[in-house]
Amino acid sequence: MKVTVIGSGYVGLVTGACLSDMGNDVVCLDVDARKIGLLQDGKIPIYEPGLQEVVRRNVEAGRLHFTTDVPAAVQHGTLQFIGVGTPPDEDGSADLQYVIAAARSIGRHMTDYKVVIDKSTVPVGTAAKVKAAVAEELAARGQSVDFAVVSNPEFLKEGAAVEDFMRPDRVVVGADDERAVLLMRALYAPFTRNRDRLLVMDLASAEFTKYAANAMLATRISFMNELALLAERVGADIELVRRGIGSDPRIGTQFLYAGAGYGGSCFPKDVKALVRAAQDNGITLQVLTAVEEANERQKKVLVDKVVRRFGEDLTGRQFALWGLAFKPDTDDMREAPSRVIVEELIRRGADVAAFDPVAMHEARRSFGDLPGLRFVADQAAALQGSDALLIVTEWRQFKSPDFEQIKATLRQPVIIDGRNLYDPGLMASLGIEYVGIGRGAR
Ligand code: UDX
Numbered sequence: 001m002k003v004t005v006i007g008s009g010y011v012g013l014v015t016g017a018c019l020s021d022m023g024n025d026v027v028c029l030d031v032d033a034r035k036i037g038l039l040q041d042g043k044i045p046i047y048e049p050g051l052q053e054v055v056r057r058n059v060e061a062g063r064l065h066f067t068t069d070v071p072a073a074v075q076h077g078t079l080q081f082i083g084v085g086t087p088p089d090e091d092g093s094a095d096l097q098y099v100i101a102a103a104r105s106i107g108r109h110m111t112d113y114k115v116v117i118d119k120s121t122v123p124v125g126t127a128a129k130v131k132a133a134v135a136e137e138l139a140a141r142g143q144s145v146d147f148a149v150v151s152n153p154e155f156l157k158e159g160a161a162v163e164d165f166m167r168p169d170r171v172v173v174g175a176d177d178e179r180a181v182l183l184m185r186a187l188y189a190p191f192t193r194n195r196d197r198l199l200v201m202d203l204a205s206a207e208f209t210k211y212a213a214n215a216m217l218a219t220r221i222s223f224m225n226e227l228a229l230l231a232e233r234v235g236a237d238i239e240l241v242r243r244g245i246g247s248d249p250r251i252g253t254q255f256l257y258a259g260a261g262y263g264g265s266c267f268p269k270d271v272k273a274l275v276r277a278a279q280d281n282g283i284t285l286q287v288l289t290a291v292e293e294a295n296e297r298q299k300k301v302l303v304d305k306v307v308r309r310f311g312e313d314l315t316g317r318q319f320a321l322w323g324l325a326f327k328p329d330t331d332d333m334r335e336a337p338s339r340v341i342v343e344e345l346i347r348r349g350a351d352v353a354a355f356d357p358v359a360m361h362e363a364r365r366s367f368g369d370l371p372g373l374r375f376v377a378d379q380a381a382a383l384q385g386s387d388a389l390l391i392v393t394e395w396r397q398f399k400s401p402d403f404e405q406i407k408a409t410l411r412q413p414v415i416i417d418g419r420n421l422y423d424p425g426l427m428a429s430l431g432i433e434y435v436g437i438g439r440g441a442r
Helices: 010-021 033-040 051-060 070-076 097-109 126-140 161-166 178-191 203-234 238-246 267-280 286-298 301-310 337-347 360-367 379-383 403-409 424-429
Strands: 002-006 025-029 064-067 079-082 114-118 147-151 171-174 198-201 318-322 351-355 373-375 388-391 414-417 433-435
Touching (some): 002 097, 010 161, 033 064, 051 161, 079 178, 097 114, 097 126, 114 126, 114 178, 147 178, 147 203, 171 178, 171 203, 203 238, 203 267, 203 286, 301 414, 318 379, 337 360, 351 379, 379 403
Parallel strands (some): 002 025, 025 064, 318 351, 388 414
């Protein structure tokens, strides 16, 4: 099939690349000429495992093209994906200007039937706005060309996006047009072969599903983070509690990890947007409001633990920080807990020696020139001259480090672990003072 993807950011690029891998003829459009230039050479501007290969082989096979030429791109695809950004407005609601601009471009240049597909995370009611924008542009040209609008939210996890796209749990399609549903079914059939994983529903329900999924996952995390606070006080270990409850299939094992707080481009933004959308409809979402507040508090929990151990005034102290990205297998620093942690430590007078296997470049960009923060070449170097080691992101290479070296290098053998990577019993036997999240059991 002929497919156009508008927006070659994270979502658009994964969508375009994976669709071309199944043999579709895909054109990816972006306004950023530098980015398009890189992509044409088979280079990808983001870190995402496996994506580089998929892009390169499909560019070479001539099935995946990148362009800044709007009319040609719109001409190309019967299916027009919109995968542009929806950054939060000051009030937390999603800013739709790029989505609507993409819809207008389609209306301005289309000459035959198109299915316009919202892939970006957009609030309920956006499909109607997209439809109106396309229709307005057609009317301005005096054209009447048939088109449909479809909502097809993505459920991609950063770090596993290619895998998630290739083997989806489900594909949600919101539509009110039979022909569009047939085309969507055909497009996704190769990805959902063994089971019918395509869920067809009305537009509003499809749009709502995306927010509901992220809000539910964020709720589980904040719930566990709150229980972890209590577990510490009453002498329980949240890791054992997690296993104890996760074995109940009604609860399930995933997304129950207490930690340093959730971050990233989706959870914080989507929870805020849902709370805001409710307010606009005269409803207060009490649970989600608390989810958000609990997460803000959680991002400071590691610093609270540092303060409890070393005192309010951290002048003259240095802390080693392992992990900057909001989670492993990504270089994404958006809403990363490390941002709050580094700033709070430095505000109290400490220095920070930070290392991340992939996100150092992004971290430099996001922190700018922050006095007191030093990026070091590897995880061992961060320990030199540090009073304690703080673990913020659970990269695989941090899971079995050389504990003797840690102990010998740190000024004091203290590990404050925001991801509960180590066994408290082992740490005690090694003579390491170990503070995890919610690990109160003795
Ligand atoms: C999320 C959704 O999973 C995905 O379906 C959606 O399309 C986009 O948002 P992503 O932001 O890439 O994906 O990250 P995810 O792996 O879901 O983790 C989100 C955050 O939650 C991370 O900060 C992670 O550290 C945190 N987390 C996750 C926990 O603190 N505990 C957990 O048990 C799971």
